[in-house]
Amino acid sequence: MPQRRVTIKQVAAEAGVSITTVSHVLNDVPGKRVHPDTRKRVKMAATRLGYVPNGLAQSLRTQRSNTIGLVGDEIATTPFAGKLILGAQDVALSRDAIVFVVSTGYQRDVENREIEELLRRQVDGILYASMYHRTVELPPQLASVPTVLINASCTTPNVPWVVPDEVAGGEDAADVLLAAGHRRLAFINDVDEIPAAFGREEGFRRRAAKAGLRADDLQVVTAETDPAGGYAAARRLLEDTTRPTAIFCFNDRLAMGVYRAATELGLRIPEDLSIVGFDNQEFVADGIFPGLTTIELPHYDMGVWATEQLFDRIDAASQGTGPAPTARLRGPVIHRDSVAPPS
């Protein structure tokens, strides 16, 4: 605790009024009318003394901490966490709240411990975030406090969640390629059976079909979502006699491997092969050559949406809360230089 801070009592003394009055003017209590002169006196005294209200005492009294918790599964290894946190923080700050950030490392026991610690500090609500889109089971302790999920859905009724619109992402990727004139496409999907894999494939296929592509004009293969996986898959795809003229990659890391495969095979990007990625991991998408056209994941926006929802539910906690809203947010496509008409 910082060294002895100045309290409302001292301000009252300095201004020659009661603490009640100080509280009134400093909080601008609606019904209370206080003489302009005393009001000014109080304010001056407060600034002169450098008064800062003790938030702990306020919270104890008002039963509201203006504090929320953000529990994430991993915060260190992905670049997404930062944007998500920032989104949450930006709206929190706009409501004079701040956010506790904790990372569980996928360990149930530390998760429990951390949630306990948050609850104990009377957080007004909790953001429960996943670093990759999935469905989760909500820790039971969260039942007692307003909660909203980020980048994850769950079956627990009445808890709001927000996830990326994977289908739209797949559609957008297809559109970019189709618009450039490609008619022989491939999609290197994640081997894992996760929402992102299903959704993106669905959207991609849908658009391809709509554009009149025949079944064998669209190959879908799976791979590990790292450069090695992308490389292997791309080698297979590109050595084929009727190779695709464009590849949509499940993510940017995988796309790095595709770049390498293309280079080794003497295929120029984008002249001989167009590529679209997913994630917009800045340092990779922007760092490889040529720059990778990709679909961005709306992490910041999800953070914002979720936090707004959270505050809505906190504020509405007194009244009955309605059914939980959910959202699928579309990420923008980031155009760089990896897409061109087929030659």
Add this chain to the structure above:
Amino acid sequence: MPQRRVTIKQVAAEAGVSITTVSHVLNDVPGKRVHPDTRKRVKMAATRLGYVPNGLAQSLRTQRSNTIGLVGDEIATTPFAGKLILGAQDVALSRDAIVFVVSTGYQRDVENREIEELLRRQVDGILYASMYHRTVELPPQLASVPTVLINASCTTPNVPWVVPDEVAGGEDAADVLLAAGHRRLAFINDVDEIPAAFGREEGFRRRAAKAGLRADDLQVVTAETDPAGGYAAARRLLEDTTRPTAIFCFNDRLAMGVYRAATELGLRIPEDLSIVGFDNQEFVADGIFPGLTTIELPHYDMGVWATEQLFDRIDAASQGTGPAPTARLRGPVIHRDSVAPPS
């Protein structure tokens, strides 16, 4: 605030004792001996009711919030922030504390606002972190609360700080190359005049000199620290008649450009050109081909060191605090496949 929580008073009623006794047993107060039976009764009552102490009330009473703030300049755009936060969180949690994370976006006004918000909530101390090694001027408001700097130094007396050991990093990079047998080296340094640039160059030069390299066996050039900058610098370096057989890059992003330049010039890595990076940005160092040997920045460790220092100072706040310790932490070299003996 979560719905009406159970208080110590209810536990007392349930157990048929006074709140004092409850407090005593739940906190294991040293001097107080309480009958084993009542002790058991109280504990049972507590768990039966699902009692969780109200941290706000505790803090108000004990004048200690078990809460620290981490203010960083940018949390969203760099992958380093996560590790730093994690380091801080890990030690905080081991002391039953949790951490508020705020990001300022380099804007003084939001920084002030956020610090105010932290102080108002009575954080026990503040971690002030920079995302790149630099010297900062400490916001004056932080004078009133224990503070330690991460990845930054300052001239304010008596505030501890921790930064990467840049000189050691430069030395390590040189050692890796020298050990592989290289005798014609280049260092593409940051154009910006920052501690990292000075330190790494100093270390690199020192080792080179020690190994007996002549002045013109070691070229040092500067560039923007992105792929484009690295590319341009490398082109110049490598088109020279007496090109270096190994290049040390100020960071991994820049190294990406060097990779491209080498590829364009038909130089194989590592056979024709060895490369060492800096930062160990996972997705790039591990994603490019061949994997980049690089020096890791000790973000997690800095987070840990700083947080431990912070708690030390918080605990010692009652007594006089000694002079502020400072540290330069060495990051490990991560060996991958971009270094080989010169051919």
Add this chain to the structure above:
DNA sequence: TTGTATGCGTTATCAG
């Protein structure tokens, strides 16, 4: 060994 009473810094209720 256990209980009573006070205060941590605020807000809010009620009289003046």
Add this chain to the structure above:
DNA sequence: CTGATAACGCATACAA
């Protein structure tokens, strides 16, 4: 318009 005073939930000096 202003001021006592009682909570908020807990820890603790002191009394029993």
